[in-house]
Amino acid sequence: MDEALPFPTDSGKRIRTFELLRRVAREHEVTLVVPAEAPPAGLADVEAAGIRVAVVPRRPLVKHGVRFAWDLLRNVPMRVPYMVMGHRLAAVRAKVAELAAARRPDVVHVEWTPLVANVPDGVGAPVVVSAHNVASDSWARYREAERSAVRRAYVALQHGKVARFERAALAGAAGVVAVSEGDAAKIRAWTGQAHVTVVPNGVDAARFAPVPGAADGSTELLFLGSLDWRPNQDGVVWFLDEVWARVRAEVPDARFTVVGRAPPPWLVARCAAAPATTIAGSVPDVRPFVARAAALVVPLRVGGGSRLKICEALAMGRPVVSTTVGAEGLDVADGADLADGAEAFAAATVAVLRDPARAAARAARGREVVLEANEWGRVAPRLVEAWAGAVARAKGGAP
Numbered sequence: 001m002d003e004a005l006p007f008p009t010d011s012g013k014r015i016r017t018f019e020l021l022r023r024v025a026r027e028h029e030v031t032l033v034v035p036a037e038a039p040p041a042g043l044a045d046v047e048a049a050g051i052r053v054a055v056v057p058r059r060p061l062v063k064h065g066v067r068f069a070w071d072l073l074r075n076v077p078m079r080v081p082y083m084v085m086g087h088r089l090a091a092v093r094a095k096v097a098e099l100a101a102a103r104r105p106d107v108v109h110v111e112w113t114p115l116v117a118n119v120p121d122g123v124g125a126p127v128v129v130s131a132h133n134v135a136s137d138s139w140a141r142y143r144e145a146e147r148s149a150v151r152r153a154y155v156a157l158q159h160g161k162v163a164r165f166e167r168a169a170l171a172g173a174a175g176v177v178a179v180s181e182g183d184a185a186k187i188r189a190w191t192g193q194a195h196v197t198v199v200p201n202g203v204d205a206a207r208f209a210p211v212p213g214a215a216d217g218s219t220e221l222l223f224l225g226s227l228d229w230r231p232n233q234d235g236v237v238w239f240l241d242e243v244w245a246r247v248r249a250e251v252p253d254a255r256f257t258v259v260g261r262a263p264p265p266w267l268v269a270r271c272a273a274a275p276a277t278t279i280a281g282s283v284p285d286v287r288p289f290v291a292r293a294a295a296l297v298v299p300l301r302v303g304g305g306s307r308l309k310i311c312e313a314l315a316m317g318r319p320v321v322s323t324t325v326g327a328e329g330l331d332v333a334d335g336a337d338l339a340d341g342a343e344a345f346a347a348a349t350v351a352v353l354r355d356p357a358r359a360a361a362r363a364a365r366g367r368e369v370v371l372e373a374n375e376w377g378r379v380a381p382r383l384v385e386a387w388a389g390a391v392a393r394a395k396g397g398a399p
Contacts, residue, residue, distance in 0.1 A: 001033045002111040003087055007042030010261040010282060011226040012308040013132055016201055017111055022049035023380035033095055056091045081161035088117040100124055107387045116169040126174030126390040134186050136163035141302035167191050175390040180329030197386035202376040203311040210317035214291035219353055220255045222293035224286055224309045227263035231303030239299040240274045246346035251353045259289050295319040295352045298326035311374050314366035319359035321348045335366020
């Protein structure tokens with residue numbers, strides 16, 4: 001079960017879901033239940049990968065304007081957070097119940113923690129939950145970064161609701177899948193959930209291969225990520241407001257390119273107003289942008305989980321400059337430059353631009369690390385292990 005079809009693969013979450021499921025589906029029968037407002041684009045691609053899809057009609061989830069404001073307001077007295085309210089659908093629960101009764105699956109896999117609300121009672125199979133991050137940690141960071149007192153109060157309210165729901169959902173699952181050892185440790189300690197399997201984010205090494213010479217002489221910095229995700233929006237704005245002028249003061253011909261799906265109009269305008277900055281928005285293939293970049297910058301201050309884009313950039317041998325939050329969950333400290341605070345982040349970025357040979361050598365080490373630990377072919381079997389463990393425990397065959 002997921003919140004949407006994981007194709008086209010234009011976000012880290014969609015890439016992860018599709019890359020894992022298409023490998024698992026080679027040896028196991030997989031049925032994916034997703035809500036959609038209309039027949040989703042990419043349905044044929046997912047089914048061609050051997051994944052059955054059950055599409056459940058839903059009304060559009062509006063995240064702007066009067067309707068969005070009303071939804072946020074009416075969530076205030078509710079016990080569940082907005083992210084659960086917006087994705088809790090009776091039609092999805094009914095479809096899962098119908099499929100569970102007809103096909104008697106070995107396991108029900110929930111691809112995002114809030115979707116636990118769509119698991120019907122008495123589903124008849126162990127439930128495994130994929131925690132793409134520790135969401136309550138992300139909301140705590142939102143609260144710390146928020147400057148408006150009114151918005152900070154609302155974020156604090158949501159943080160409490162998210163923490164309560166997330167803790168119960170993960171504690172009650174037959175097993176949990178985490179994206180990093182750090183997240184796994186937090187989940188075990190916080191929820192008491194003993195059965196947490198780490199399935200790290202990965203990369204397709206053949207697809208994301210180095211392109212020799214593509215970045216020679218480049219002074220282009222690249223931001224890559226879904227631009228409808230608040231942490232990415234915050235990161236781009238922080239980079240433009242606090243870092244970009246410092247970089248251009250040292251490297252006047254530096255350029256900044258922002259790539260990612262669904263940029264909101266206000267962010268498009270903000271990038272258009274910044275010097276030497278281009279926002280490309282959604283693109284059919286990110287690889288040409290990564291190949292020609294002097295470095296990928298990951299200026300995240302909030303969020304959680306781990307960044308697929310770092311794996312992809314390092315797999316292509318491109319340097320990475322990231323905050324510690326941006327690089328969480330990845331063992332890439334020897335292959336990427338990590339810096340926090342505007343001055344330090346700018347200095348690390350300038351160093352990459354001024355010494356591309358050093359930066360390339362670090363990126364080469366980073367490539368070795370991610371190909372050893374994060375290639376999808378190595379990662380996917382761990383998901384099957386998580387499912388198998390939950391099934392064995394349900395049958396009384398494992399602790």
